[in-house]
Amino acid sequence: MSIKKRLILSNIGMIVIPIVSLLILEVVAGYLFFYVLNRKPEGEDLQFFLTLRFGAIVMILVITNGLLTYYISRSIIEPINRLSLAAKKISEGDLDYSCATDLRDELGRLSNTFEEMRLKLKEADAIQEQYYLNRQELIASISHDLKTPLTSIKGYVSGIQDGVACTPEKLNRYMSKIEKNANDMDGLIDELFLYSKLDLEQLPFTFEKVKLNDYFEDYIEELSIKLEKEHGIAVLYHDRHGSYIVEADREKLNRVVMNITQNSLKYMDKTYKEIQVILSEDQYEAQVEIKDNGSGIAKNDLPYIFDSFYRTDTSRNSATGGTGLGLSIAKKIIEKHKGKIWADSEPGVGTSIYFTLKKVK
Structure with a gap:
């Protein structure tokens, strides 16, 4: 039931319940006082009865209003407290604290919306963590793939400098290997550049x-x-x-x-x-x-x-x-x-x- 309906029914109850209770009390108390106890409906007996009736009316109003106010405030304050606690937990970084509820009122919908937000934040946090790990892996992969041909190039250059490539055939073979590894590095850099531009959405498309x-x-x-x-x-x-x-x-x-x-x-x-x-x-x-x-x-x-x-x-x-x-x-x-x-x-x-x-x- 929605909060609005509960408040309307509570206000109606604060009027209807005392009236009904007073009518029942009037009949029952009048019967007991005047017929069972054989008191007279006049003089001091009547005045005493009216005093009792007034006290009963006050008691009924206090109890009715108190119980209804307690019930309504409890049904509103408790979900707000749970939601407030959930907001505090999430602000502290605890994304595992659930605030899901079975309530069907406005606060229930608010709590479930908040729960959806928590789940999306948790998912985003997991994606961010995965992104960080992927970035670390990407750096390691780039380092490996650039270092391999670079090491090979340095090895062949050292061979040429040390005179290992002492014949034209060996020198041509070494130079071919250097060219191949340089082309591999160039291709890797081109692909990295293209990949990064696609990832950053900086590459224009002409459809x-x-x-x-x-x-x-x-x-x-x-x-x-x-x-x-x-x-x-x-x-x-x-x-x-x-x-x-x-x-x-x-x-x-x-x-x-x-x-x-x-x-x-x-x-x-x-x-x-x-x-x-x-x-x-x-x-x-x-x-x-x-x-x-x-x-x-x-x-x-x-x-x-x-x-x-x-x-x-x-x-x-x-x-x-x-x-x-x-x-x-x-x-x-x-x-x-x-x-x-x-x-x-x-x-x-x-x-x-x-x-x-x-x-x-």
């Missing part, structure tokens, strides 16, 4: 209408020539002849497809290597599936592959290449397009990475 089937026909033609020549990988394109007009940033979309295909390249372990790009749609979205026949991803790794700096090779072996940011960048770009990205994989068979883009009517 336009893009017909995905035409886009992928051109992109796949160029990609297939490159992958087949450099890696011996066949690229197949499947178009289910739908209406694939979406709103997208072409440059950022290129980055998404490039990052996904590069991730697939790292885990190609079969004689016949293949990447498939499959377009499908529903009423509101176009879906892109990029499927490979590589080594696949273990189930316990699958939920984390879009996290920054996550690698399925926990040793962070550079043999597979990459920075651990590629799929994370792809996820951020797709989310900026108001789409979704996810993966499905079967170890030993291959991996499919899906993403969706909103269709333009």
Whole structure:
């Protein structure tokens, strides 16, 4: 019951209860006084009866008002005290103190709203703590990934300075290694810069209408020539002849497809290597599936592959290449397009990475 209704009923009770009680008292007391005790309704007996009746009226009013006031104030003050205590606990940093209640009145709703706020603060605190841990991990990952090629470069430079590269062939090999490691560092810095700009929402997006089937026909033609020549990988394109007009940033979309295909390249372990790009749609979205026949991803790794700096090779072996940011960048770009990205994989068979883009009517 709401506080307003309780106050109205309390005020009514303060009027009705004394009146009813007085009527009952009048009948019962009059019967006992005049008929049972055989007193006369006149003179001193009547005056004594009226005095008793007045005292009873005062007593009834005091008891009625006192009980109703106590009940109403208790039903209001107790929830306020609990809420005040909860506010104090939360202000002191105790986010585990619950103020949830089953009350259905205004104070009950206020307490439950306060409880929702407490839970959101607790969630935000957990996110902040996780963010701090992620930042520490990010710093450690950046340090590791920058230090590895830098150490290698220093080693080759020292070799050249010490005269180890004493032949033109050795010198060319050392210089090639230095160039490769420098390019790796440059790529890592570029990806870190892109990731940070996406994270800080400082990267501008230029959206336009893009017909995905035409886009992928051109992109796949160029990609297939490159992958087949450099890696011996066949690229197949499947178009289910739908209406694939979406709103997208072409440059950022290129980055998404490039990052996904590069991730697939790292885990190609079969004689016949293949990447498939499959377009499908529903009423509101176009879906892109990029499927490979590589080594696949273990189930316990699958939920984390879009996290920054996550690698399925926990040793962070550079043999597979990459920075651990590629799929994370792809996820951020797709989310900026108001789409979704996810993966499905079967170890030993291959991996499919899906993403969706909103269709333009």
